[in-house]
Amino acid sequence: MDEQDRLSRVFAALADPTRRDLVARLAAADATVGELAAPYDVSLQAVSKHLKVLEDAGLVSRSRDAQRRPVHLEAEVFDLMTKWIERYRQQAEERFRRLDDLLDRMQHQQTETRTETETDQQREDAS
Amino acid sequence: MDEQDRLSRVFAALADPTRRDLVARLAAADATVGELAAPYDVSLQAVSKHLKVLEDAGLVSRSRDAQRRPVHLEAEVFDLMTKWIERYRQQAEERFRRLDDLLDRMQHQQTETRTETETDQQREDAS
DNA sequence: CCATCACTCAACCAGATGGTTGACCACCGA
DNA sequence: TCGGTGGTCAACCATCTGGTTGAGTGATGG
Numbered sequence: 001m002d003e004q005d006r007l008s009r010v011f012a013a014l015a016d017p018t019r020r021d022l023v024a025r026l027a028a029a030d031a032t033v034g035e036l037a038a039p040y041d042v043s044l045q046a047v048s049k050h051l052k053v054l055e056d057a058g059l060v061s062r063s064r065d066a067q068r069r070p071v072h073l074e075a076e077v078f079d080l081m082t083k084w085i086e087r088y089r090q091q092a093e094e095r096f097r098r099l100d101d102l103l104d105r106m107q108h109q110q111t112e113t114r115t116e117t118e119t120d121q122q123r124e125d126a127s
Numbered sequence: 128m129d130e131q132d133r134l135s136r137v138f139a140a141l142a143d144p145t146r147r148d149l150v151a152r153l154a155a156a157d158a159t160v161g162e163l164a165a166p167y168d169v170s171l172q173a174v175s176k177h178l179k180v181l182e183d184a185g186l187v188s189r190s191r192d193a194q195r196r197p198v199h200l201e202a203e204v205f206d207l208m209t210k211w212i213e214r215y216r217q218q219a220e221e222r223f224r225r226l227d228d229l230l231d232r233m234q235h236q237q238t239e240t241r242t243e244t245e246t247d248q249q250r251e252d253a254s
Numbered sequence: 255c256c257a258t259c260a261c262t263c264a265a266c267c268a269g270a271t272g273g274t275t276g277a278c279c280a281c282c283g284a
Numbered sequence: 285t286c287g288g289t290g291g292t293c294a295a296c297c298a299t300c301t302g303g304t305t306g307a308g309t310g311a312t313g314g
Binding site: 004007011012014015016017023024028029073075078084086087088092095096 | 131134135136138139141142143144147150151153154155156200202205208209211212213214215216218219220222223
Binding site: 143169172176177180 | 301302303304305310311312
């Protein structure tokens with residue numbers, strides 16, 4: 001599994017609110033599947049699936065204690081994400097500070113007709 | 128749109144390798160849809176869709192310059208992720224250093240029969 | 255003014271995802 | 285040894301995702 005694939009899995013794993021909540025709770029303490037599932041109104045199987053996704057992403061590991069399968073957070077994987085994010089954040093911020101880029105933006109302001117976040121539709125029916 | 132939803136969108140947006148690559152390239156410089164699409168062997172429409180996902184996640188904004196739609200990286204959203212990640216990473220690391228937790232782990236070592244990352248199947252057909 | 259450029263929108267498709275239920279399995283305790 | 289506990293596996297379902305092609309749009313420029 002290469003780094004791109006690992007990054008994809010980790011980001012995808014954390015894209016789900018239930019899974020983020022599981023991670024948040026596991027940051028405080030290890031827990032069994034049953035304990036983890038209790039607060040949610042979905043089936044135990046669904047939570048078990050979520051944990052599999054987290055495990056495949058390397059965010060979590062499971063050991064065995066009698067019938068129980070205690071789940072443990074592997075926080076090191078966070079580094080992978082943080083590094084990726086920080087790299088491009090800093091690159092973008094550094095670029096923002098550069099003079100020629102500032103000139104580009106100023107020049108852009110002239111030729112640009114407007115800046116839009118809304119869609120084109122909304123403005124059409126204003127005619 | 129609440130914070131949970133925003134987090135979900137940002138993580139989901141970055142779960143795709145093509146989208147991560149787009150972000151990486153936009154960290155270096157703004158670009159048009161055509162420029163961004165050129166390196167990939169997918170259709171322009173597919174890239175346009177990817178950019179919509181990034182825009183909905185707040186990672187990117189589009190303005191207008193004649194027929195062109197220059198795409199600009201909005202690096203501030205990265206903060207949202209970084210904050211979330213760092214919170215639980217630190218919590219997990221802090222917990223790891225605590226003494227009583229260390230004792231828990233030592234005690235766990237005794238009752239635990241084995242630690243496994245592989246599935247149960249693999250061991251069954253070893254009989 | 256109309257052809258062209260740079261896109262976006264719409265419809266469709268295959269495969270992934272998140273949920274369900276039912277069967278199954280490992281292990282403990284009586 | 286056998287019922288109960290804790291959890292996984294399998295099959296199925298609806299919805300989402302990433303891709304396609306084809307048609308449509310808005311501004312430019314000759």
